Amino acid sequence: MQVIxxxxxxxxxxxxxxxxxxxxxxxxxxxxxVWLIFGPVAFALTTIEFFLFGTSDLxxxxxxxxxxxxxxxxxxYTGGFGGADAKALMCLxxxxxxxPERILTPITNQVSLISEKFFPITxxxxxxxxxxxxxxxxxxxxxxxxxxxxxxxxQEDLKSESIxxxxxxxxxxxxxxxxxxxxxWHVYPLExxxxxxxxxxxxxxxxxxKDEGRKEIVERIDQAVKNGTIQNSIWATPxxxxxxxxxxxxxxxxxxGDIVWICIRLLLG
Numbered sequence: 001m002q003v004i005x006x007x008x009x010x011x012x013x014x015x016x017x018x019x020x021x022x023x024x025x026x027x028x029x030x031x032x033x034v035w036l037i038f039g040p041v042a043f044a045l046t047t048i049e050f051f052l053f054g055t056s057d058l059x060x061x062x063x064x065x066x067x068x069x070x071x072x073x074x075x076x077y078t079g080g081f082g083g084a085d086a087k088a089l090m091c092l093x094x095x096x097x098x099x100p101e102r103i104l105t106p107i108t109n110q111v112s113l114i115s116e117k118f119f120p121i122t123x124x125x126x127x128x129x130x131x132x133x134x135x136x137x138x139x140x141x142x143x144x145x146x147x148x149x150x151x152x153x154x155q156e157d158l159k160s161e162s163i164x165x166x167x168x169x170x171x172x173x174x175x176x177x178x179x180x181x182x183x184x185w186h187v188y189p190l191e192x193x194x195x196x197x198x199x200x201x202x203x204x205x206x207x208x209x210k211d212e213g214r215k216e217i218v219e220r221i222d223q224a225v226k227n228g229t230i231q232n233s234i235w236a237t238p239x240x241x242x243x244x245x246x247x248x249x250x251x252x253x254x255x256x257g258d259i260v261w262i263c264i265r266l267l268l269g
Contacts (some may be wrong), residue, residue, distance in 0.1 A: 005049040013095040030084040042095030062071035066095035112261035127249030135171040157203040173237040191233040
């Protein structure tokens with residue numbers, strides 16, 4: 001009977017995160033109703049299971065949820081997470097506080113100590129690694145594009161930007177024509193065009209794109225391109241939703257294991 005509860009909690013977590021990821025990818029929004037349903041259902045299933053089959057895990061459950069919630073809110077308020085990402089991690093702590101060993105065994109046959117007591121943290125670390133892979137992919141794309149086109153990565157005013165900003169941009173963005181920024185609202189420009197002290201248009205890099213002001217930035221860039229002030233090759237980021245990486249992190253954690261733990265064990269022999 002307990003196996004049924006574990007299967008139900010795991011399936012619900014996968015289904016809700018799958019829907020939330022799809023919604024975030026299509027609209028860059030996730031309705032609060034998703035979490036208002038996911039959270040209570042997960043909490044009910046987990047607590048009923050504990051009361052039916054033993055209450056010894058209730059305190060570890062509360063500790064896992066409390067620490068995961070604090071961690072998620074810290075990431076949210078420091079800008080590392082969106083609101084939906086934080087809610088997803090908290091709901092996951094309600095549904096799967098511990099690795100469901102009764103129904104699954106990782107392919108590697110290794111369940112880390114963190115997964116046993118703080119499974120959402122394993123999901124988070126896996127998701128961060130997947131997000132890092134996209135940075136590597138973008139870096140390789142930009143380097144190959146540079147070799148193919150012989151076009152400088154940073155042109156005109158952007159050459160004077162700091163090395164730090166350039167590294168961040170190369171790892172998170174690629175070049176697109178301004179027309180793509182106008183058509184694809186989920187692609188965010190990492191550049192802006194503003195007047196300098198001499199009232200001349202000047203390009204600059206921006207590292208934290210936001211929905212607020214995006215339209216005005218695209219309009220300024222478009223006008224500068226039409227005026228021939230800048231080239232029609234703009235740094236932009238696709239802004240892939242973190243929920244997609246969290247979903248990938250959950251699937252990997254369930255069927256493969258804790259990637260960070262596995263890497264540490266391999267390094268230590």
